[in-house]
Amino acid sequence: VMELESTSKLKSKGETLQSESNRETPRSDGSASKLMGQLLRQIGQQCQMG
DSSP states (O other), X not given: OHHHHHHHHXXXXXXXXXXXHHHHSOOSSSHXXXXXXXXXXXXXXXXXHO
16 A cells, blocks of 8 residues: 555656646657647747847
């Protein structure tokens, strides 16, 4: 029981860390991060055009 509890806690902790890091820096895995990168690029281009 103790083992299961600790692993589930670790798992949830890892998931939250992963989601946080994904929000901060979109990685090249998954379509969501790709879309985020495209949006960021478009925003950057718009800012340059100003």
